[in-house]
Amino acid sequence: MTMLARPETPRHAPTSAPVPNRRRKQRRWPLRLAVTGVVVFCLAPFFWMVVSSLRRSADIFDKTPVPTPVSLENYAAVLHPSQGFLRSLLNSLIVAGTTTVLALVIATLTAYAMARLDFPFKRLVLTAIIATCMFPVVSIVVPLLKLFTSWGWINTYQALIVPSMSFALPLAVWILTAFFRQIPAELEQAAMIDGCTRSQAFRKVILPLAAPGVFTTAIITFITAWNEFIIALTMTNRASMETAPVAISKFVGATEFEIPFGSQMAAGVVVTVPLVVLVVVFQRRIVDGLTAGAVK
Amino acid sequence: MGSETTVRRPHPARTAEPSGPGEPGRTARKRRSESMRLGTLLIAPTVLVLAVVVAFPTLDAIRMSLFGQPGLDPDTGFVSDTEPFVGLDNYATILTDAGARFWNAFANTVFFTITSVALEAVIGVCMALIMHQALRGRALVRASILIPWAIPTAIVALLWRWIFNADGIANALLPGRVLWTTEGIQAMVAVIVADVWKTAPFVGLLVLAGLQLIPRETHEAAKVDGAGAWRRFWSITLPLVKPALLVALLFRILDALRVFDMPYVLIGPRKSSVETLSMLAHDEASNVRFGSGAAYAVLLFLFVVLVAFAFVKLLGADVVGDAEPRPTRRARRKARAPRRAEGSEP
Amino acid sequence: GPAGEGGNGDGQPEAGEFEGRGPINYVAGRDVTGTMQDIIDEWNAENPDEEVTYVELPEDPDSQRQQIIQNAQTQADTYGVINVDNVWTAEFAANQWLEPLPEDEFPVDEMLEPVAETARYQDQMYTVPFWTDAGLLYYRTDLLDEAGIDEPPATWTELEQQCDQVLRLPEADGVSCYAGQFEKYEGLTVNFAEAVQSAGGAVTGEDGTPTVDTAEAREGLRFLVEGFESGLIPEAAITYQEEEGRQAFQDGNLLFHRQWPYQYALASADDGSSDVAGAFDVAPLPGADGPGSSSLGGWNLGVSVFAENKATALDFVKYMTSKENQRRNLEDATLAPAYAELYEDPELVEEFPYLPELRESIESAVPRPKVVRYGDATAAIQDYAYAAITGDADPEQALSGLQERLEEITGGQ
């Protein structure tokens, strides 16, 4: 049996829109269900937070799913210039941003060494790196305060950034090490054959491919630094230097015993929104298949 | 052009090994020392930052743990201004009367850690798998999953305290009326629920990043090998995200062992059902017993180090991944047997 | 370590030397009404060279205390004038973190005596009362009227009887009899102390020795324990801090409620948030056989020994605690003043109808125990009282245990 086909006949026009696969369609619903479940699990308490933030402070005990009346009173209070909350958001941004960038840069170096170099005591060093961040924070605050006071670091950004960084570093080092290790070594070698120095090879080849890990680390570091509280509280005593969580901790009710629940929730929403934006932006870089087709 | 023929003996004649693996050549050694130097250079900044901010205060805390509480001078009514050196007395208390509270806190901490980290691992992996799906609105799904983790812990604790209020929404939605914040297992449940809600996304995010690195072909091979979705998850996905998952869990464990805010704000201090070691250390310190507070902190620290070390030791190869494990004895024996009887007998 | 440079080491401390003028910091929790800032602004306008900066502390008093202690640990001069909860006076004074103040320079005799007493440690004044607070019994006039009762209860027996009567009414469906603050926190110490005092006992005697293993104390504690057992106090009250109780009261779920004055305005709000607006009133706390005795809340001002410009600081304390400013505090921030006179001002009474009852309550009030290790003392009280009212411990044993513990804590004092 022989089949013939003409080699030179003009090819038929590209098939129009590919026929959507039947199987895929049917199979979607368990996934949808799971997605819905998880999203509800994550968002329900957050929804409650938003709802609470939209109640009048007199109504904070209500349990209606929709605030009646809807009130922006809490937001007005939080964002009122006298609260200086916007200023604290800016401070948080500076502190978390700087922390993230510095921690990422420093951790990247260390993680590279951990993942790619072969030297003795590597495991020990890695363990030591996490060991340092294992001391209960509540117990190092006082010594740290003494240290920074003696250095005149109180009410400075570095007093907030350096500790934040030290908490973020071990995590970043570990995550990045795990990710760098998974990039095929041949790619780096190919780059070095192509004339790159180690650092060029790293920057041009490893780093772009480790993007999911790097951006994940960035998100994590940023959020961790953004939410850091005890150190930030202790190392500042000037309103213009405080970070958002510190500012929130200073919210008070109208009178001594009133809990400023509404405005705390409103502030929570306000500090969370930039992070959500950040996640939405950065998550684009958390994609799969980056190393597809690299090696056989 | 040299066309002289180099002839070497074929395999059977080869007995003397030019160099045994035991004595690395000059260059291997040189390389190693080079990478040692480069390694040191690259690690230095991290170590420096950590030393400044963590090592010194930690050492100071350790020093502090050797001192007791200054006494009160009954004549003046003033607290004396030097702390007595008490050696290891602060540590010894855990073996005596104050020990009950310590061991209770210890048990709470361990229970909390095991339960919440286990739940977070499961839920986090589910979240990662969901975030990994290419579906419409993926950015939003990812963002909503990450929201709980983005909210500051203190706010989360307040939120959940409100939710778990005796007249709060939890009791309104659930049958019966549970007094969540009173002593009892329900307080621990409340703390665990809140903590899992808040930190499962952290595990999810890390695992998600790990998922991205699994080549599609590996899954395809497993599909062709007849593996269903569930099997692929266990045999392919899970082992391959193990490094990321382990890092996430390691850090979760360390954080959980030091948990403070969540039970403190949500349930309150000195509730024996939820009091953790960090809370204990905090409580001591806030009553100006810096010495014993520091001692508890040091004990907690030692415990955490122990756990981390065990973790790294047991499972660390996937993350740290030193060289391939040495060949097993069986493999070595096989390898020593002559491999090919080349051409001598067709 | 904790160390002080103030005080002269032996014998009675003298009021410190107040030298140096210049800018200082005023350290306190935030004041959302802005009254404090206004008062400070006026000071700054008049004393441009001695500018005062308002350094805000976190909302939570425990965090405030921790910040102050941490600051003292570093002996930093950041904190000048400090707003301290009156129960911290003894601890801060004994640790020599506060400068002894010259009592004769302050109009202490114009203040309500129990309030003035909170400013002293070992008869030396370390702080100056800034505002004060005492518990009141909130009660539902509508329900009492319905049951034909026209006087609020003065004793616990009356309280129980009135409850019996009222709760039988159909309108009282879902209403519980009584609640205070019974969550395991400072509020419990307050409520426990009040119960003990109202039964004629005291947590500590004149000389500061603990006296909780007495018949009076037992009776006081029994009121609470039996209240929970009998359902007089709703089960959920074990989770109540001020706000949870207020929620219950405003929702109309409590007939009687031991609460601070701040609830008055909130429960009177007619914006729909309170179901009991116009249907309640306040009275002094009831006691075992007669009127009860409240614990004293309130905040004082002190001067940090590590501060610079102490002369300014002293002047500023005088300025802040003056009658005029305390009046403003009441008017603008509803903080009750320390000065007796202000409680009789008709204008003020007009605006704050609970002032007479409050004064009565304050005058019969007892400051909480003056213990250097106050943190430990209040923790011990909370531990034992909580165990007793949750039924985890027998009240008698709880009290003897507490007695022992308190003796330990106050040992060297």
Next chain:
Amino acid sequence: MAIVSYDKVTRTYPGADRPAVDGLHLDIDDGEFLVLVGPSGCGKSTSLRMLAGLEDVDAGTIFIGDTDVTDLPPKDRDIAMVFQNYALYPHMSVADNMGFALKIAKVPTEERHRRVLEAARLLDLEDYLDRKPKALSGGQRQRVAMGRAIVRQPRVFLMDEPLSNLDAKLRVQTRTQIASLQRRLAVTTVYVTHDQVEAMTMGDRVAVLDDGVLQQCAPPRELYDRPANVFVAGFIGSPRMNLGQFRLTGDVAERGAARVPIGRVARHAAAAEGATTVTVGVRPEALELTGSGDGAFPAEVTLVEELGSDAYCHAVLDDPAEPMELIARLDPRAVPAAGQRVHLRIRPEEVHVFSPTTGDRLGG
């Protein structure tokens, strides 16, 4: 009975502007060994992957047995596949890689070990059973990929260039083993290769793909002897067939000094197309050195490649219009030198004639 059928199957990759596989229509018989060949990028792997269920089918249907498997997940197709890029499980040892499918199929442990060991022996991998893939050489990895398939007894084997990275000796050995295994188990096999020897020796039939389109599917001998069109003619055979345009002059075709007799059927077919030229194909082994006798034509040797057993002689046939390059396979014991002028002769029974327009074979 056909066990595998592609029924007008088309696959266009997202974003691509032409299908990678275009209307593939092919029946493969039960137990048949079908070899798939074609230039790099012609759609071989895509065809295999569609059959395995790893690639969406945009149009058409695929059957295995009587079942329409187009929408069936891979695991339900009972297929074993050797991936072109191996796709080994990086976290499993060689033994585990090979035994994974058996483990999933719940084959008892002993049986599994036995089969893995057998495959390992066959592939010379016994020493490496405990290693992870990353500590293997390229060829060893490929053998593991191979082993992963042959431990199984599926309905269909799909092998995508499974021996490309093996040395000649091992390749011959493995090839023989696979062939005998396949015959023994009678498992339908689709086998992609670039190795002409493999294609010619292993396949019951060989399918030639070009640019996503099936060109010819026939037994190897027929493919070699009667290529269906110019593409197949040029593709099958190494060195490739000499192909050139010749002018039709009566019953011969000529170019420069060379003239080739054209059979009657081919002549008529060309006439029917109105063609005045034809594409003439001559395999290198159909050219022989000769004296300047009958049918011989002169050519200049440009290069001689010696392979030990053979020698390839590159020569240029003079043509005033356009000189034609030729390759002749000669006896290595008597090769001309480069630059020499020689006379070549075409064995007349081994001439292929194709249409100059469609490229299709003319005549029987």
Next chain:
Amino acid sequence: MAIVSYDKVTRTYPGADRPAVDGLHLDIDDGEFLVLVGPSGCGKSTSLRMLAGLEDVDAGTIFIGDTDVTDLPPKDRDIAMVFQNYALYPHMSVADNMGFALKIAKVPTEERHRRVLEAARLLDLEDYLDRKPKALSGGQRQRVAMGRAIVRQPRVFLMDEPLSNLDAKLRVQTRTQIASLQRRLAVTTVYVTHDQVEAMTMGDRVAVLDDGVLQQCAPPRELYDRPANVFVAGFIGSPRMNLGQFRLTGDVAERGAARVPIGRVARHAAAAEGATTVTVGVRPEALELTGSGDGAFPAEVTLVEELGSDAYCHAVLDDPAEPMELIARLDPRAVPAAGQRVHLRIRPEEVHVFSPTTGDRLGG
């Protein structure tokens, strides 16, 4: 002048109990094209990677030119390499992959584009310049890997099986291009291949490795005609040389009915070793069908493989002790059928004799 020298170079992978490359000693001349062959896993890639600086050298020294490069980082060695597993930059387009080295070397953009385009044209990749590697077929990826090397003009090319996944036509074409490129630029090249044709046609010399040890390094013809030992004899040539133990009886060696004349030198060498048997090797093309005449011996045909241009005839030589399998390459136009008894003859000048103990070649 030797531009690349391996001086007793050894590499043992961590955890391995024997060296992957063992005392490799090899000089490669300037501009030479050295082909490296050997069984899978013998250490070819390791040798290349050591030369490139990607693998530690445990003992020995490597020179490029006069420089000891043993400790030099890869980038300072001026080497271009085609990785066996491609190692493409997955985040770069094909064009960027190929142009990367030039970009690093700061070659002006235009020049870079020109060279990339040139290489792409040579490798038939022009249509794919904008694609990412993951959207390419296996062969296309391999070509990109190739392209990445040939856009450069380094001192040494290292190519690790660069054409293994290409179809025959493209491979021949590319092979020719590489060879001519190499000759044009006179860049020293080390080329690993499993393809015998490539090994024989491309290399100035061929080095044969086995199990980490260099067996022979010689020009292709010499390797084929005078293999230095049994391993090389069996490895080079496809189908492989027929090798068997023969009894020495005077000036012939015999086994069953077959007898082979042994040259004087070989006889003496065997005698010096005290050997009574020798290993005799005969290439398949040195066996021919004949009548039952002089030097002929009978054998039974077991299998005939037809390749179009050739036919391989598998036969068994009767030997009471142990029958010997033989492969003969025959003219495809006259092949016996399986099961038939035929007479074979060995062309006497093409007999190889090896020591039965060391395996080394006996005699000239």
